[in-house]
Amino acid sequence: MQKRTVRKGKQPSITTQKTRSYLAWNDFEIILAIATEGSLSGASRVLGVSHATVFRRLGEVEQRLGVTLFERSRTGYRPTLAGEELADTARIMDEAALAAERKVAGRDLEPSGEIYTTTTDSLLMGLLAPLFTQFQDKYPAIVLDVAVSNQLFNLTRREADVAIRPSNLPPDNLIGRRLATIGQAVYGHRSLGLTPGASIDTLASQPWIGAGPRLQDSALDQWMARHELKAACIYRVDTLVSILSAIRSRMGLAVLPCYLADNDPEIIQLSDPIPELEYGLWFLMHPDLRGVVKIHALKDFLMEAVQMQKQRLAGPLLR
Numbered sequence: 305m306q307k308r309t310v311r312k313g314k315q316p317s318i319t320t321q322k323t324r325s326y327l328a329w330n331d332f333e334i335i336l337a338i339a340t341e342g343s344l345s346g347a348s349r350v351l352g353v354s355h356a357t358v359f360r361r362l363g364e365v366e367q368r369l370g371v372t373l374f375e376r377s378r379t380g381y382r383p384t385l386a387g388e389e390l391a392d393t394a395r396i397m398d399e400a401a402l403a404a405e406r407k408v409a410g411r412d413l414e415p416s417g418e419i420y421t422t423t424t425d426s427l428l429m430g431l432l433a434p435l436f437t438q439f440q441d442k443y444p445a446i447v448l449d450v451a452v453s454n455q456l457f458n459l460t461r462r463e464a465d466v467a468i469r470p471s472n473l474p475p476d477n478l479i480g481r482r483l484a485t486i487g488q489a490v491y492g493h494r495s496l497g498l499t500p501g502a503s504i505d506t507l508a509s510q511p512w513i514g515a516g517p518r519l520q521d522s523a524l525d526q527w528m529a530r531h532e533l534k535a536a537c538i539y540r541v542d543t544l545v546s547i548l549s550a551i552r553s554r555m556g557l558a559v560l561p562c563y564l565a566d567n568d569p570e571i572i573q574l575s576d577p578i579p580e581l582e583y584g585l586w587f588l589m590h591p592d593l594r595g596v597v598k599i600h601a602l603k604d605f606l607m608e609a610v611q612m613q614k615q616r617l618a619g620p621l622l623r
Contacts, residue, residue: 327390329397331365334358335373336394339387342380403592415601416445422464425452426544427585430564431617432468435609439602446598454519454543465599467588468606470561472523480588481603483610487577487619488524491565492557494572501622504531507574511556516542523581524559562619577619585610585617 337347338358348355366373373387383391423432428450436448451464467478470486490507492498498507514528514537515521528534539555541547547558552570559581565571587606593599610617 327365327369331361332390332394332397334361334365335383335387335390336398338362338374338381339383339391339394342382344381415443415598417598418447418449419598419602420449420451420463420465421468421602422451422453422466423468424454424470424544426548426561426564427468427470428452429545430561430567431610431613435606438609439605442605443598443601446601448602465589465593465596466602467586469586469588470583471586472583474584474586474588477590478588479591479594480586481607483585483587483607484614484617486583486585486617487562488559488581488583489562489565489573489577489619490557490575491551491560491571492574493551493554494570495554498557498572498574500572500574501576502574504533504575507557508533508536510536511538512536513538513547513550513556513558514540515547516540518542519544523583527559527578527581561617563613563617566616566620573620573622576621582618 333351334347337350338344341347341350344355344358344362348358351358362373369386371386372384373390374381374383436450440446440448467480468483474480490504492507492510496510498510508531512528512533514534515524519542528537536556539550541550544560544564547560548564548568548571550556551558551560551565552568557574559578562573562577566573587603589599589603
């Protein structure tokens with residue numbers, strides 16, 4: 305072993321290097337959660353940890369930095385200037401992480417893995433359930449995880465990868481394809497003995513079922529107001545499947561998508577599809593997912609499968 309030689313004169317000094325206190329991502333996560341929620345209890349719910357854990361971790365971060373990050377009061381936690389600066393940094397980090405995840409998610413050579421999909425209950429029941437079965441027969445390595453909701457999930461934050469939604473104005477920040485046009489008509493129970501093709505003014509004497517405000521169908525709301533049908537509404541409900549159930553129960557007449565009602569033997573179509581109530585069926589995704597093989601497999605499959613049913617979706621004309 306070779307000895308180390310030391311020059312004569314000034315002896316080498318041993319210096320102690322101060323260890324830098326780095327903040328880890330979970331430190332920023334704590335700060336962001338408290339700043340967003342305004343309280344330790346709110347942050348604990350968001351993060352899925354106890355109130356005591358949030359309190360302890362915040363204290364450790366403040367001690368490590370030697371600065372107060374939040375002003376405590378009876379109304380909650382308000383970030384100081386330092387706290388707001390770190391919270392802003394955490395937001396940038398969070399968005400960057402989500403963007404990176406979207407860009408690399410599922411970039412397999414073969415279609416495989418999970419696709420988080422959101423759609424409505426009526427589309428799943430009246431159209432998509434058998435198509436999803438066919439898709440999984442064709443691509444057994446892909447798992448569809450479907451969230452049923454009448455609210456559009458936030459695809460930017462990857463609450464879902466894909467949305468299959470009815471819309472005439474899809475969000476500008478998403479890309480996708482219009483799969484088909486969906487027609488809507490007036491329907492009622494067969495036992496009412498009403499004649500198909502009767503005018504809307506004639507049908508106005510019947511009790512009607514309306515869409516509740518959470519269904520968010522402004523076009524239908526305006527159409528019913530224009531035909532003075534709001535006063536005839538004896539019942540309102542906020543899902544199309546529930547409206548279908550109400551018609552089956554002989555509660556009254558209602559407007560429904562043709563694909564949902566036409567296969568029900570108890571229900572009869574009373575009007576032609578109403579032009580001002582038609583809307584598009586869209587396949588939507590975030591732009592960062594455009595290169596993902598499994599997403600394109602689902603899109604291409606649905607485009608072909610839905611096109612084969614475009615006449616049924618548009619709705620039949622009464623003869």
